[in-house]
Amino acid sequence: MSLIATLGAIEIGLVFALVALGVYITFRVLDFPDLTVDGTLPLGAAVAAAMIAGGVNPVFATLAAIVAGCLAGSVTAWLNIRFAILHLLAGILTMTALFSINLRVMGVPNIPLMNRPTVIDFFAWLNPLIAMTGLPGRPTLRVLALLIIVLVIGALLARFLKTEFGLAMRATGANPRMARAQGIRTDMHVYVGVALSNGLVALAGALFAQTAGFADVSIGTGTIIAGLAAVILGETIFRTKSIVVAIFSCLIGAIAYRLAIALALNAGWLGLRASDLNLVTAVLVGIALMLPGVANPLRSLFKRSAP
Amino acid sequence: MISVRDVHVTFGRGTPLENRALRGLDLSVADGEFITVIGSNGAGKSTLLNVLSGDARAERGTVEVDGIDVTRWPTPKRASLIARVFQDPMAGTCERLTIEENMALAQARGRARGLGAALDKPRRALFRDKLAMLGLGLENRLGDSMGLLSGGQRQAVSLLMSTLAGTKTLLLDEHTAALDPRTAAFVLDLTRRIVDEQKLTALMVTHSMRDALDHGSRTVMLHEGKVVFDIAGERRKAMDVPDLLRLFKQVRGEELSDDSLLLS
Numbered sequence: 001m002s003l004i005a006t007l008g009a010i011e012i013g014l015v016f017a018l019v020a021l022g023v024y025i026t027f028r029v030l031d032f033p034d035l036t037v038d039g040t041l042p043l044g045a046a047v048a049a050a051m052i053a054g055g056v057n058p059v060f061a062t063l064a065a066i067v068a069g070c071l072a073g074s075v076t077a078w079l080n081i082r083f084a085i086l087h088l089l090a091g092i093l094t095m096t097a098l099f100s101i102n103l104r105v106m107g108v109p110n111i112p113l114m115n116r117p118t119v120i121d122f123f124a125w126l127n128p129l130i131a132m133t134g135l136p137g138r139p140t141l142r143v144l145a146l147l148i149i150v151l152v153i154g155a156l157l158a159r160f161l162k163t164e165f166g167l168a169m170r171a172t173g174a175n176p177r178m179a180r181a182q183g184i185r186t187d188m189h190v191y192v193g194v195a196l197s198n199g200l201v202a203l204a205g206a207l208f209a210q211t212a213g214f215a216d217v218s219i220g221t222g223t224i225i226a227g228l229a230a231v232i233l234g235e236t237i238f239r240t241k242s243i244v245v246a247i248f249s250c251l252i253g254a255i256a257y258r259l260a261i262a263l264a265l266n267a268g269w270l271g272l273r274a275s276d277l278n279l280v281t282a283v284l285v286g287i288a289l290m291l292p293g294v295a296n297p298l299r300s301l302f303k304r305s306a307p
Numbered sequence: 308m309i310s311v312r313d314v315h316v317t318f319g320r321g322t323p324l325e326n327r328a329l330r331g332l333d334l335s336v337a338d339g340e341f342i343t344v345i346g347s348n349g350a351g352k353s354t355l356l357n358v359l360s361g362d363a364r365a366e367r368g369t370v371e372v373d374g375i376d377v378t379r380w381p382t383p384k385r386a387s388l389i390a391r392v393f394q395d396p397m398a399g400t401c402e403r404l405t406i407e408e409n410m411a412l413a414q415a416r417g418r419a420r421g422l423g424a425a426l427d428k429p430r431r432a433l434f435r436d437k438l439a440m441l442g443l444g445l446e447n448r449l450g451d452s453m454g455l456l457s458g459g460q461r462q463a464v465s466l467l468m469s470t471l472a473g474t475k476t477l478l479l480d481e482h483t484a485a486l487d488p489r490t491a492a493f494v495l496d497l498t499r500r501i502v503d504e505q506k507l508t509a510l511m512v513t514h515s516m517r518d519a520l521d522h523g524s525r526t527v528m529l530h531e532g533k534v535v536f537d538i539a540g541e542r543r544k545a546m547d548v549p550d551l552l553r554l555f556k557q558v559r560g561e562e563l564s565d566d567s568l569l570l571s
């Protein structure tokens with residue numbers, strides 16, 4: 001695999017590391033299997049791209065994308081909590097609505113962002129360092145900028161989950177009845193957790209648009225499975241349950257997963273095309289779920305349907 | 308102090324499975340009183356505790372704790388007044404979290420939970436001291452996940468957790484029923500110690516007549532959602548298990564038209 005292709009795989013892996021963190025919050029911390037994210041990733045891309053194309057500062061555009069993602073997540077939580085709609089269905093409802101909303105936000109199915117300012121420009125101070133390594137300038141800058149963003153967010157999230165508020169959120173997912181008996185307002189923690197998760201995924205979408213150079217309404221398909229793949233892969237590599245390790249393994253899992261996909265697509269003898277990505281992902285996640293001993297995230301999908 | 312007045316709870320109202328779990332229940336518990344609650348299966352014992360904790364809603368009547376009308380309060384809000392230990396050892400703790408994390412959750416009961424660290428040195432030291440009092444060696448296992456503990460150990464930690472926030476009312480729902488006899492005796496003994504030391508107001512549901520008479524200062528029996536007898540003082544002291552069983556049978560055997568018959 002060429003250097004450029006490798007950097008490209010790491011770049012998209014870093015974007016999906018944020019998706020993995022979002023999926024980790026809903027599936028693992030809250031035990032709330034949320035499928036909204038297939039709509040939230042393109043939502044984040046749409047909001048950021050539409051605003052940047054409209055001349056808004058990319059930092060503001062990115063923040064707006066995060067807020068939009070949080071709102072979308074709150075809608076899913078609201079449907080589930082206020083109307084007792086099954087979480088899976090609540091997520092699908094919001095996701096379906098988002099497909100239309102995303103088109104409204106963008107106005108057109110695709111917004112190119114070539115030669116527009118992006119948040120990556122704020123990392124231009126890294127350029128002299130990159131020049132010394134002799135690596136290709138632009139792709140390396142994107143990887144380093146994303147790496148810094150992802151590490152900062154991962155550290156903040158790990159810290160957050162160790163606060164009193166974060167611990168209460170973990171208890172909400174682990175044993176809601178006990179949590180309520182301990183004075184924890186579990187509904188509020190579900191709202192905050194699902195909003196936070198979708199905010200992270202929308203941020204991933206916004207960064208995707210700015211690194212890939214476009215936003216497209218179709219980029220969301222398979223987001224949830226890709227996020228799960230990263231979480232599962234990470235958990236398979238690192239087998240401890242500590243929060244810091246769990247978050248780190250989401251990041252590593254996301255990158256390892258993208259590298260594996262890139263290698264598979266790159267191996268000519270396999271005869272795969274880029275459009276086979278979702279098939280490959282589904283097969284890989286399927287196999288991971290069949291393996292014994294791997295914590296099975298789909299179990300939580302069905303656990304709560306029993307009374 | 309607890310005051311339950313004319314409380315009604317009906318499950319599945321208007322369905323063929325309609326179940327009137329509590330039917331005008333009255334009960335007053337004075338500060339520092341330790342009451343044991345008995346009654347056959349389905350008598351409404353757990354529902355009584357649930358209506359106190361907020362897990363079940365009274366459709367009629369009032370529930371007061373420490374002089375505050377909490378009838379409309381949701382469970383989390385009541386947690387500032389009430390602590391609870393469940394029957395199922397799995398129910399009262401989070402197995403995915405560590406022992407110290409479970410204790411930190413309990414210690415913050417009834418206060419706002421902010422963005423400060425959940426665990427720090429002074430808290431760990433406090434938890435270690437508290438755990439050492441159990442004599443189970445758990446003080447060296449603060450970072451172990453709760454799921455590694457046995458049922459008895461978990462109930463002991465649950466009891467400890469119920470005291471960390473300084474709430475004065477404790478609800479115990481057959482909290483030793485899932486344990487082997489020796490462990491059950493240990494947990495009961497611990498319960499007595501904690502209730503005495505902290506001068507708690509406690510309601511303990513038990514299926515054991517022996518335990519009902521041996522612990523606390525007053526025993527009430529529920530039947531079909533009501534208190535059918537309520538004994539304390541000399542009368543209770545004079546009673547043994549067979550006497551209690553006779554009372555129990557009387558209540559269950561015949562439809563009583565007048566509860567006072569029993570108490571006279």
Ligand SMILES: Nc1ncnc2c1ncn2[C@@H]1O[C@H](COP(=O)(O)OP(=O)(O)O)[C@@H](O)[C@H]1O
Nearest residue numbers: 318326328346347348349350351352353354355
């Ligand atoms: N959540 C519930 N939904 C429907 N019925 C319930 C529920 N909880 C309890 N009941 C019913 O209410 C009655 C009283 O139950 P419970 O208070 O658990 O009895 P006890 O603890 O004395 O054995 C029983 O008939 C039980 O089946």
Ligand SMILES: [Mg+2]
Nearest residue numbers: 352353354480
């Ligand atoms: Mg019961």
